[in-house]
Amino acid sequence: MIVVTGPTGNVGAELVRLLREQDELAYRIAAHHPARFPDLPAVRFDYDDPATFDAVLDGVSTLFLLFPLPHPRTVRTRMIPFVDAAVRAGCRHIVYVSVPGADRVKVVPHHAVERHIESTGVDHTFLRCGFFMQNLCRKVSTHGVDIMDRDELFIPAGRGRTTFLDSRDVAALVLDILRDPGPHRNRAHTLTGPESLTLDDAAQLLGQALERPLAYTRPSLPRFWIRLARRGVTWDTLLFMSIVYTLTRTGRNEPMTGELPALLGRPATRFAQWASDYRPRFERRDWT
Structure with a gap:
């Protein structure tokens, strides 16, 4: 039994979509709100409520694990207790979505x-x-609001570059791993997109897809915090985004690897293709 956490997250949502299209792998969705998945095998799960663990982990063999909102405190209060519960329940393989540099x-x-x-x-x-x-159309980040209401990419990343990654590609890789875990056992893969882009580049490409000019405004961190906090974004989310964008501004998110296309056996998705595919979501304001 495969247990999928984070079914509304970037990779989790795409993995659920792929799993529902196949019938050879048995799976269970661990969801905070199972009613969102009325036609799928979903059970209630709350990291902060260990009483939900038994039903989630019943018969688990493989766990797809996401960190809901990375924070040092929740490593101890959420992640470690759940990992230990999974191992006690008989889990034999954990596929964990991490970040570059987590090893050091x-x-x-x-x-x-x-x-x-x-x-x-x-x-x-x-x-x-x-x-x-x-992340540009996630409810948690609210970047889509700025894109559609203000025609701007409002991200404090300066002139830094980042290797934008399509979560659909990562979900496809996860499905391959679930089907054949042997080659990936006790290994770490660093996954990036196929191009290193500035946020100016991203604004131009997304604007072309939306057929409207977008500007990358390069806000300061204080301006970023003030606007998003007024919009209701929580301080811990703001802190995590600020760390990510500071790493981008300082060049830490620029390096590319060729692991993803090698593992998939095909090229990784380029930003322009993603922007074209996701145009309807921006137009519907379908923030997930």
């Missing part, structure tokens, strides 16, 4: 999660993913 940068909360998974002795695969294109 201790300040990144994913570092402690990776080390704990390793310490349990369970087989694992770490997918250290770059910045997802889908």
Whole structure:
């Protein structure tokens, strides 16, 4: 039994879509609100409520694990207890979505999660993913509001570059791993998109897809915090986004790897293609 956490997240949502299109793998969705998945095998799950763990992990063999909102405190209060519960329930393989540098940068909360998974002795695969294109239309980030209401990309990343990654590609890789885990057992893959873009580049490409001019305004961190906080974005979300965008501004998110296309056996999705595919979502304001 495959257990999927984070079914509304970037990779989780796409993985659920792929799983529902196949019938050879048995799976269960661990969802905070199972009613969102009325025709799928979903059960209630809350990291902060251990009483939900047993039903989620019943018969688990493989766990697809997401960190809902990385924070040092929730490593101890959420991730470690759930990982330990999964191992006790008989889980034999954990596929964990992490971030680049988690193997060496201790300040990144994913570092402690990776080390704990390793310490349990369970087989694992770490997918250290770059910045997802889908973050530009997520409800949690509210970037789509600025894009559609203000015609601007309002992100404090300066002139830095990032290797935008399509979560659909990562979900396809996860499905391959679930089908044939052997080649990925106890390995880490650092996954990036196929091009290193500035936010000016991204604004231009997305504007072309939407057929409207978009400007990248390069806000300061204080301006970024003030606008998004007024919009209702929580401080911990703002802190995490600020860390990501500071890393981009300082060039830490620029390096590319060729692992994703090699693992998929096809090219990774380019930003222009993603923007064209997601135009309807922006137009519907379908923030997930």
